[in-house]
Amino acid sequence: MKLTIRFKLNGKAVSAAITPEMTLLTVLKDVMLVNSVKRACVSGECGACTVIVDGKAMNACLILAMTIEDKNVETLENLGAPDRLHPLQKAFVEMGASQCGFCTPGFIMAAKAFLDENPDPTEEQIRVALSGNLCRCTGYVKPVKAVQQAIQEMKDIESGLTPVQAIQGAARIMQGHSAEELNIQIH
């Protein structure tokens, strides 16, 4: 018995023919062929299947697909593309917050849902926001730093500065000052 569910996937109205025991993870991965959503622990422990449902980060493996009728589901595909990365994606690349990359979509979606509600968090709040995601390669320092960098970039974009302008602005401030005065440490 196939049933049809209708929901919004990354802003677009979609429908899928499913069976009633399917999870949202199965529907996204195997029916809708959404690549970013990862199947790993399938028990809500690892966060690799994290998607955003009506604004909240959730594990797709623990959601019966029938229950997402009429809901908004957002996956990593909604954030950016290789030529125009979302600040979170860009920061994860630049900080090396990703090694094998399997956990990365889940981390980024958990961070995205969190930053949508808390645009200016403390480091401790970021750590809590990412605590439902496991990484077995790089660890957790770099993802946290990546989120912090993304926040800074989003603030710069909000204040109307492009990344180049932000760097130029910093360069102007630094001109004529010694590294010592500016407390710059060269690594």
Place this chain on the structure above:
Amino acid sequence: MQYITYLKANTVEDAVGKLHGAGDNAVILAGGTDLLVGFNSHSVDPSTTIVYIGEIETIKAIKETEAELLVGSMVTTTQLAESPVIGRYAGALQQAAQESAGPQVRNRATIGGNIATASPAGDLITALYALDASVTVVGTSGSVRMKIGEIITGVKRTSLSKDQMITEIIIPKKSPGSESAFEKIGKRKAMTISAASAACQVTLSKDQKSIAEIKVAVGAAAPTVVFAHGVEDALRGRAIDDQLVKDVSKLAAEVINPITDQRATKWYRQEVVPVLVYNTIMKAISQVQKAGGVA
């Protein structure tokens, strides 16, 4: 191939009717964070009828009357963790919610589900015992209100019949001079299932020098949450004394019946429960004192 049946309930009455109609095959789906783990790990009996209660709007809010907090059974752990009203009147429940699972699970898991799942390691239920919570249960034969301890009867066992659902959790608002606290321990900080937990509610005397009333609950150390009545009796009416609290907290080890499992050994649970009990009692006392006795 035969598939399970999925039914969405629009109201509590609708849900009860659908549960009744499905008979022994009925399974309530709320947040699904426990149920779906089971579905994913072994094949689901195709005769199962799922009744989804997540779209029933009347059971999703936290309300308050003069004397009580009324928490809808579909209220999520995130709502409990963030609600100022829960923070003000049921600190132990808020702390338990904040330490339960991780953000993704907290966004989905519900208070009603934590009770109906009846896991001995459920964090919210340990707090609910200490807060003297009651539960409203609705079924075809009407609505009944019972204490949380009457609903949970064993490891993953409840007194609920197949056509009954939890609709509301009732928590008496704490009196002035009273605070509650929760503490748990597990193998790591996030996403950890409690190896043991403790919650208490302490009411101090007007002069804040002695303990007027106290309730202590211990979780994940017996088939159900248990009250540490020995600790309560030894402290009721006594002057606040750090060493006394430390000494009598050891009595909590006598009421528990821990097992050795993947999360901790029996020996460890016996050793750590008194520490958790002591910590929560001292935390609650210091919170009352900090608030200056004005609740």
